Amino acid sequence: MKILKKTDVILSISLILISVLGFFIVELMKKDGKTVVVKQNNSVVYEGKISEDREIPLKHNTVKIKDGKVFMKCADCKNQICVKSGKISKSGETVVCLPNRVIIEIE
Amino acid sequence: MSSKQGNNRNRIKRLAIYSLLCSLCIVFGYVEFLIPTSLIAPGIKLGISNSIAILLLINGDIGGAFAVNISRILLSALLFGSPFSLLFSLCAGIVSTLVCALLIKLPALSPIGVSVAGGVCHNAVQVFVASFVVGRGVWFYLPILTVAGVICGAAIGFLGIVFSKKAKIDF
């Protein structure tokens, strides 16, 4: 049995190319967002303009809107991925807190 | 020895080997649990346990690959997971094992290519399930998860080949 075949390499490279291409297409299509939508357990708990600075306290998370950017200020989840995700401002971008089922979306 | 006795012995041997491989998977799972790979991107896992499924598929044992993979997913969810994580890993596990079981029949692909396809499918299914739970925003993670799936998949396929050369499993 040959350990690595040509088809394996072609398959791997094309999978990576497709994903990178997809990523760039998505990046290029991004536009500045207008509305911030915060969802908890799939239901909308906050909807407002991204231009208005404010803090949105939730049960386990705190969302902050400042200078046209949105970020998870703090969360009580274990992994803290949502807090580390940083600030978002473009349409379609999201910050997700999977453990607490909180999602910040920009539209 | 009558053929019935031989059959029974074969089944017991099979059960013993599957159980052994399954417990090996749990150990791999625990090792992965200790490595904080999910800090790179949520949901990234090495998937070392899948090398066992690849090993069984190399031996042409599709049923065994499913049996070991599904039981290790159920067991590791009981040990270190939640019902929530079980949903993700079960969907992804079944689809990726199915993809691997189909692709292993292709003479053009080596077990490395099969494992790469399995790894990428595994991650794609997880993103797909997550998009229902948290919203379509998670699709942004797909590119990095695809690259991770290719790299981890290749490593795991190689590991599966190494295992199949070292461990002769015959029923």
Ligand SMILES: [Zn+2]
């Ligand atoms: Zn969080």
